[in-house]
Amino acid sequence: FFICFRECLETSIIVSVLLAFLKQSVGGEGDRETYKRLLKQVWIGVGLGLAICLCIGAGMIGAFYSLGKDVFSKTEDIWEGSFSLIAAIIISIMGAALLRVNKLQEKWRVKLMQALDKKDAIATSGIMSRFKLWSEKHVMFILPFITVLREGLEAVVYIGGVSLGLPASSFPLAVICGLAAGCVVGYIIYRGGNTTSLQIFLIISTGFLYLVAAGLFSKAVWAFEIHAWNNIIGGDAAEVGSGPGSYDIHKSVWHVNCCNAELNGGGGWGIFNAILGWQNSATIGSVVSYNVYWLVVIICFCSMTYMERYGNLGVFTPLTTCFGLRKKTVPEKPSSIDNELMPSNADDKTAMPVVSSI
Template sequence: MPNVFAPSVFFIVFREVLEAVIIVSVLLSFLKQCLGQPDQDQKIYKRLVRQVWFGSLSGVFVCLVIGGAFIGVFYGVGKDIWSKSEDLWEGIFYLIATVIITVMGLALLRVNKMKEKWRLKIAHALVDKAKHHNAKSWLGAWGKRNALFILPFITTMREGVEAVVFVGGVSLGLPATEFPLPVITGLLAGLLIGYLIYRGGNVLSIQLFLIASTSVLYLIAAGMFSKAIWSLQFHTFAQKVGSDVAEQGSGPGSYDITQSVWHVNCCSPQTDHGWDVFYALLGWQNSATYGSVISYNVYWIGIMVAVSCLLYEERTGSLPLKTQTLATLAKVPGLKGWAKKKQAISAEERAGIVRQGQAHLAGGVFHDSDGSLSEDNRQLAK
């Protein structure tokens, strides 16, 4: 029973799939708004919808290939390297996983914001395409004609590769058997929730589901963070003890008493079945150290602070000192572009970008290839 389901992998896959579904749905709704009206040419609309689907699916396909290769190489080459000093690697991998989950996890609670972000990004991309009037080059012309293939292709592929990297990151220390189940279930759950969002199901229950899964995700991450510190501490202990440490099982001598906060001679997540579930979900340790307890609490305090900041920013529009900091950073040569991007874009600017994007979608994209359409589009753009 154990070692077949890694919850962290499930949530990563779920989250990435959800994001990809949102992208596709944003694109489709763009199309529908611009070209799918009853008075417009259904043939072209359908062709473009097909293009979107084709693009997304090929993106998924490509990323599956990349991911497969990635994981294959990883397990083929890597395993031997870190199996030797397991605790050290486990500690490092858990740290990586914690960072990944922490950074991406909160976005799950902002699906609406995520949609908004993608609407903006897609519109941006469309505008950029149109601006590069490189129609003379063959590639440019092709790109223009197939924008609705390229865009979802690239974005789904990006999300997919991201998922692969993240899944790889959180599961570096896990045996390969823990993969398939959470990947498949995460995929299905992501598709289902994505579809429900697209169809506009019960928003409240969807949101509750997302809250619940985010909470579980952060419970896992807090446990992982604590476990990472624990592993690193245990690694140094085991280094000093030598091979004997494994002889001790969970009894006396299996832990560093000078660091111990509690130790029960049972319930070891490594050796006693059942407790590994608590371990995976809550970071349970039968032998807690000062490091593991403090890091667990510090992690949660960090989450509380981060959430408070985000809420404050949303309510007041900005964090104290944020604009000032960004303004200063914008003057630093290397960071200029990055800081500019981060500087808050006003709602009106945002709307403008989206409008432009729609206009380009309707008019700009097809103006060389399909003259008859451009008129309609221009009309709509007004």
């Protein structure tokens, strides 16, 4: 139950925030067509990610029960870390853009409509330009798809590992109840987002998304480090519990023999792990990466504020454009020569000739 609940909860949070954002920003009567197309992207991303998870999950569970052992545990941390890293980057970029929607709401509506109509540009551009244009056009598809795929595969691996040695009929009820509970929480968040003002909703949801992204970034580094530790000890460190041997003491910042999010579904600690990236055994890499992530986010937001006011950051300008902010343009004033070359009023006796001015 807790495994399915925590994996479904993180997916529900991200999807519900996207749905509430679309409802409030482009859900007006004048934008019904754009709203429907973006809403369709979100649900296609969720549905496709879920379908792929079901197909891969069926194969994994079949392998679990036919071979009698967990053959996927050796690479579990690699793909978990990779998907977590990708999701953290996508959420970070989208979070900064979402926070500016209320200020540039009409501009965003136009940009979303233009992004949906770039068929000709995609067909005539280079490979990188095509990928960039495609990403802009399907931005509401990519994040739900990656999130559902990552959380779904993670849930399949965990459930398969926990249920190994048990009859297949022992866990369907717990899986269904966990998924239902996660969906209910997501629906509550969605309804709450629709009833609050757009600005308050954007601030709260963006802050929450960045907490999730920071946890994902830290979890990605932790997963890569635990994979290296598993290779050293020649097995899965999670199988030895929370005591000695379950972590690399040379890279440990802290370790507690309880509150393990990986054992028996993790309980409440598993939920903290899914949302905030909690680990009972923190490594140097996971702690440093968590702090570095927030430092980079703070610098980027300070830079964006500076750019809005003064318009230029020199060599750091390209970094802020990744967050959807463009250089502030100041209308150029006509030069003195341009003013002199402009036709003057023939009745003006004080007009000076151009030659004498030059």
